[in-house]
Amino acid sequence: MGMRVLLVVVLISFAPLITTNAAAGVNATRSAGRQQKQKQKPLAPALIVFGDSIVDPGNNNDIHTIIKADFPPYGTDFQNHRATGRFCNGRIPTDFIASRLGIKELLPPYLTSEPLDKHDLVTGVSFASGGTGFDPLTPQLASVISLPDQLTMFHDYLGKVRDAAGDARVSDILSRGVFAICAGSDDVANTYFTLRARSSYDHASYARLLVQHATAFVEDLIRAGARRVAFIGIPPIGCVPSQRTMSGGLDRGCSQGHNEIAVAYNAGMVQQLAALRAKYPDTLLVFMDIYGFLYDMMMHPRSYGFTQSTRGCCGTGLLEVSVLCNGVTSAVCQDVGDYLFWDSYHPTEKAYKILADFVFDNYVKLILV
Numbered sequence: 001m002g003m004r005v006l007l008v009v010v011l012i013s014f015a016p017l018i019t020t021n022a023a024a025g026v027n028a029t030r031s032a033g034r035q036q037k038q039k040q041k042p043l044a045p046a047l048i049v050f051g052d053s054i055v056d057p058g059n060n061n062d063i064h065t066i067i068k069a070d071f072p073p074y075g076t077d078f079q080n081h082r083a084t085g086r087f088c089n090g091r092i093p094t095d096f097i098a099s100r101l102g103i104k105e106l107l108p109p110y111l112t113s114e115p116l117d118k119h120d121l122v123t124g125v126s127f128a129s130g131g132t133g134f135d136p137l138t139p140q141l142a143s144v145i146s147l148p149d150q151l152t153m154f155h156d157y158l159g160k161v162r163d164a165a166g167d168a169r170v171s172d173i174l175s176r177g178v179f180a181i182c183a184g185s186d187d188v189a190n191t192y193f194t195l196r197a198r199s200s201y202d203h204a205s206y207a208r209l210l211v212q213h214a215t216a217f218v219e220d221l222i223r224a225g226a227r228r229v230a231f232i233g234i235p236p237i238g239c240v241p242s243q244r245t246m247s248g249g250l251d252r253g254c255s256q257g258h259n260e261i262a263v264a265y266n267a268g269m270v271q272q273l274a275a276l277r278a279k280y281p282d283t284l285l286v287f288m289d290i291y292g293f294l295y296d297m298m299m300h301p302r303s304y305g306f307t308q309s310t311r312g313c314c315g316t317g318l319l320e321v322s323v324l325c326n327g328v329t330s331a332v333c334q335d336v337g338d339y340l341f342w343d344s345y346h347p348t349e350k351a352y353k354i355l356a357d358f359v360f361d362n363y364v365k366l367i368l369v
Contacts, residue, residue, distance in 0.1 A: 040102040043368050044228070046124035046173045047098045047107055050150045050221070051182035051232075053130030053346060055094045058085025058109040060130050065143040067131035072327040073314060077336065077349055085109065087130055087322070089313070089332075089342045090349030094126055094180065096356035097364065101178065110153055122165050124177065127153050130322075133187035134213040137197050142190065147183060147217050154224065174225035178367065181218065182232040184210055188261050189237050189345075193247060203257060207264035214265075215272040218285070222276065228284045228367040231273060232359070234262040235294045241311050242344035245318045252310060254298075266291055284367040293358050297351065301340050304354055308333075309340040313348065321345040 049055050053067070061070045068085065069075075075083035077090035086092045094107040103123050108116060110125040129145035132138060139146040145153075162170050191197045192206055201209060218231060237243060238258030247255035266289065273287050301309040311317030315330035317339075324330070325343045333339055342348040347355065 042102040042123075044101050044103065044176055044178045045169075046122065046177040047094065047101060047103055047180065048124050048154065048173070048177055048226075049094050049107065049126040049128055049180045049182070050147060050154070050217075051126075051128040051180070052132050052184075052186050053087040053128070054185070055092060055126055055180070055182045056085065056087065056109070056128040056130040057092060057094065057107060057126050059111045059126065059128060060144060061085045061109075062111060062113065063129075063143070063145065065131065067142050067144055067322055069130065069322060069325075071323075073325065073330065073332050076332065087343070087346045088349055088352065089336055091352065092349075093182075093352050093356045093359070094128075096353055097178075097180070097360060098124070100356070100360045100364070110157060118164050121157075122161050122169055122173075124173075125157065127151075127157075128182070131186055131190070133183050133185075133191065134210050134217065135187040135191050135198070136213065138187050138191045141195060141197060142186070147213075148220075151217070151220055151224065154221075175227050177226070178228050178230060178364065179221060179226040180230045180232065181214075181221070184214065184234040184262075184265060185237045188234065188258055188265075189240075189243055192261065193243070193255070193258060203260045204264055207261045207268060210261075210265050211268035211272055214269060215276070218273070218276060222280050222283050222285075227282060230286050230288055230359075230364060230367060231269065232288045233266040233269060233291055235290050236298065237262055239295065239298045240345055241317055241341055242319055242321060244310060245344070262291060284369070286363050286366045288359055288363040290355065290359065294355065297340060297354070304340075305337070305350070306340045307338040311339075312341040312343040312345075313339040314343045317341070317344060319344050 060068050069087040070083050070085040072083055098107040099105050107126050108120050110127050127150035131142035131144040132146060134147060158170050187210055198206055236259050238255035243255050243258055244252040270287050273285055277285050297304050298309045313333040313336045314320045314325035320330055321343045336348055337350055339348055340351050
């Protein structure tokens with residue numbers, strides 16, 4: 001408990017010291033998107049994303065939360081070295097997926113200081129908010145955007161697309177667009193283990209709670225019109241550097257409790273998504289199992305071109321994440337290419353590229369028929 005209290009105190013203490021350059025990052029993102037030439041016919045008209053910090057390109061920048069990444073050294077390897085709000089040194093998985101789909105090189109956040117241009121609007125956005133989860137308590141505790149609120153934003157988005165490009169474009173996005181959902185890790189790491197906010201639940205019952213809320217969200221999205229949905233499972237969250245530090249004992253091993261919930265949750269979602277496929281036969285719905293692939297990356301980093309997988313590149317690599325990873329108190333590693341993790345919770349751009357290629361080649365293609 002002492003370490004958790006200290007972490008919160010340090011977060012609050014350093015938050016005012018961080019210089020926010022989100023607006024410049026957003027402008028850089030737009031400029032890059034406009035400058036990129038499409039080299040292939042797009043495989044889908046748009047990519048629409050819901051979830052947490054893994055797929056948040058900057059929606060948290062202008063909301064009242066300390067869960068942000070719109071300051072250095074975040075973005076140090078992004079175009080123009082801009083910190084856009086992505087929780088990474090560079091691009092995140094949805095940028096790579098959008099590129100592989102032939103849509104655009106960078107997927108922008110829906111919430112921006114200035115309106116998105118028409119092209120960025122109609123080719124898709126991310127509604128994801130770092131720190132959120134399927135458990136309704138999770139976004140409340142972190143003061144971030146809940147999944148139901150992200151779905152409300154999606155309805156607003158469709159109205160803007162209709163105004164900009166007409167009903168036909170909205171219909172095309174709903175019928176042929178790729179919809180991706182990525183959340184759950186913050187429920188396990190933060191709400192359940194760090195904050196102990198669900199102390200009456202054991203591992204199995206908490207996994208069932210997450211499955212219940214995640215399934216409801218997927219069904220709400222299908223009812224909203226989405227017909228090609230990719231659902232991403234929880235990774236081996238107990239093996240990320242921060243959870244090793246906080247729950248892995250003196251030797252900083254993987255936290256088995258974290259991983260037990262992740263495995264139970266993933267199994268439950270496989271069953272529930274199968275039921276949804278039967279209920280909605282006109283919907284292409286795929287479960288993206290990244291647990292085993294990421295676990296292998298963590299256990300055998302050299303096989304993937306890394307030398308370090310138990311510490312992040314930022315600061316000590318043990319606990320630094322969000323405002324703890326900053327240009328005031330945190331130095332960065334000499335060669336980020338050696339590191340699987342950028343901070344103590346989020347992978348590097350290099351690792352994300354490897355993961356995105358795995359996801360695209362093994363799962364995204366299944367809904368591009």
